[in-house]
Amino acid sequence: MRYTSLRSFHAVARAGGFTAAAEQLGVSQPTLTAQIATLEAEFGVRLFHRRNRRAELTPTGRDLLAITTRMFSEEREALEFLQQSRELRLGQLRVGAVGPYHVTEMLAAFSRRYPGIELSVAIGNSTQALQDLRDYRTDVAVLAHIDDDPALLAVPYRRHPVVVFTRTDHPFASRTAIALADLHGQRMIVREKGSTTRRAFEEAMRAAGVEPRIVVEIGSREAIREAVIHGLGIGYVSAAEFVPDPVLHRVAIADAQIFTYAHVVILRERADGRVIRAFLDTVRTMLRAE
Secondary structure: OHHHHHHHHHHHHHHOOHHHHHHHHOOOHHHHHHHHHHHHHHHOOOOEEEEOOEEEEOHHHHHHHHHHHHHHHHHHHHHHHHHHHHOOOOOEEEEEEOOHHHHHHHHHHHHHHOOOOEEEEEEOOHHHHHHHHHOOOOOEEEEOOOOOOOOEEEEEEEEEEEEEEEEOOOHHHHOOEEOHHHHOOOEEEEEOOOOHHHHHHHHHHHHOOOOOEEEEEEOOHHHHHHHHHOOOOEEEEEHHHOOOOOOEEEEEEOOOOOEEEEEEEEEHHHOOOHHHHHHHHHHHHHHHOO
């Protein structure tokens, strides 16, 4: 009742009379008069001086008008915020990804559709990205590998072969492809444990009985690239993420099917979230356009 009475008071104060305020609110004048009278009686105050058809504010009424002006202004602001959020003109999307390559093109397409949504990205390995998703630190994960889990909803996005790369002074640099067995005993630079690219590559080498010599374990593709440039050994990476350099040479693997994948993953329980659903719709639109 107090909210209705305050709204009625505010309308009368702004309109300067009960008749005009009643018309604005769509209520009868007796109803409006009764609401103001109830408010005054409840708190033992006088809010208006009634002069003919005019309602002039008392000092208490003027002070209350300042408060109700702020109150209803903030109410309008809250409603406008909710309306904009409903229409995806405002909001936030937090993404975890195993690398920048795929997530960047997704975010670019999403941002063109919804420029008012604030975007943030955390880059890490699949283990960390999945844990962040489960702990609600991110809303979406872009992962290279996903185990079968009923709590997760995954949308397949891309598949790319894994390639080896060396310095141009390495014996492999004269070749366009090698056999997996050629890597036996070779000095290799690998990603940290938890990397799905490393997992896929090591599974293929174990199946082939290949044992390279791991000399460095590094936690990023960029660092592996620099290590290869400085001659520490051979690296491997998704073909889509290989960055050419005058001192690097990319070599395909001729006798093994080793792939990295990209999946867009969310918690199934959050599938109805407006921003998350809009991101998945954007990804599906990108896939249909190919």
